Amino acid sequence: MDLSNVIQNFILDRPVETLLIFSIVTSLPFFIYYVSKKYVSEYRLYKGFKKPKKFDYNLISIGPDGTQFITNFIKNNPKAKIVVVKNNKTMKAQSHLTPSDVAKASIDFLSGDPKIISPYEISLNGKTISAKNILIATGASSNTPDFIGVDKIAHYTPTTIWTLPEAPKKLLILGDNQTACEFAQTYAERESEVTLATALHRLLPDEDELVGEYILKNLAQQKITVLLNARLEKFEKTNAQSIAVFDKDDADLLIEFDVVLFCLGEIPNTAHIGLERLEIPLNPDGTIKVDSSLRTNYPTIYACGKAASYFD
Known part of the structure; x- marks a missing residue:
């Protein structure tokens, strides 16, 4: 019997098996390529390193x-x-x-x-x-940028702020994220005079703008001062008073504080x-x-x- 006829009859009689064989045959080159590429890549990575005979x-x-x-x-x-x-x-x-x-x-x-x-x-x-x-x-x-004068003032991060024995009278928070907003509310409830400052034009930049506006209103209701578009230039220390100098609306804005909290994300x-x-x-x-x-x-x-x- 002619081989072509045998193959044709097999295809007609067993379409499912034929499809399976076809899938395997056509996929095999891709599988071989993927596996060989993977092992060649790993071989190159490990080539310069000796594997210990016994692990500690x-x-x-x-x-x-x-x-x-x-x-x-x-x-x-x-x-x-x-x-x-x-x-x-x-x-x-x-x-x-x-x-x-x-x-x-x-x-x-x-x-x-x-x-x-x-x-x-x-x-x-x-x-x-x-x-x-x-x-x-x-x-x-915590990200603590090396601002001018930072070594002269009392500064903390979300991790270290809890070491304060009591809430500061005047707290300056730098940041616009959820952590900054939560700390602002927490210390406002502890009767600190809180100022929250960010160089951006809004709060919570990773959220919908309406969410940021809603939080801004809530902070205002808690008598928290929020400074938007305020870029910190430096810190100063005058006698016992700490001062943050901001560039806002092309003019210097001076904010007095006792403690500054950096809520500027993590590295x-x-x-x-x-x-x-x-x-x-x-x-x-x-x-x-x-x-x-x-x-x-x-x-x-x-x-x-x-x-x-x-x-x-």
Whole structure:
């Protein structure tokens, strides 16, 4: 029987099987291309690094901001050996692992200045520590710009403001986000004389403009002074009085205050931990670029929390 007739009869008699075979055959080149591209890419990444024959840990967490990740890791690896490394200079957050989490796995806590030196290793206090996986969970720090005269005045961030023993008589808040508005309302209720200043023409720029207008009215009802289009130029100290000098409507505007609160967003703690050495890419906002599984461009290195962002 002619082969062409056999094929034709098969197609007519078994259309579903034919469609399945056709799909597999046509998809195979794309599958091979995808897999080969993936492995070639990974080979190039790992080519210059030697994989340890034996690992010290299953997971190294640089920073304490990866509680949920570590908890899930322990669930999938009950006997995992984990170390959490904290740099006290930038990583202010505390680990919120529960006693049961610690009991389920072997978890060590170390302090120092960690740096990633390979896809499997970090350098800490002059020693090299290895792990099958590395997690970057360094969090973020409040943005405190180096304004002129800032070293002469009492300034705080949303994290440190709670250390004040009492509410200041005059509080100046710099910022236009939700955090700035919430602190303004909180201290107004504590009878502080609050001034909220922003260089923008509105509050809550990430929200609908009507929302910003609504919040502006609410703040006014609480007798909170809101300065829009006010660009801070410098701080001054005259005797015991602190003064902020703003450029508003092409003229200097002087605001007296006792304490200034910076609510100017956060900066990811991704500097000085070795990302440049491995060429781990960052997003435009300074966060580490990860995929939907929180992996970086290295399959063995993950990032989570405020230090990472996933952009599809």
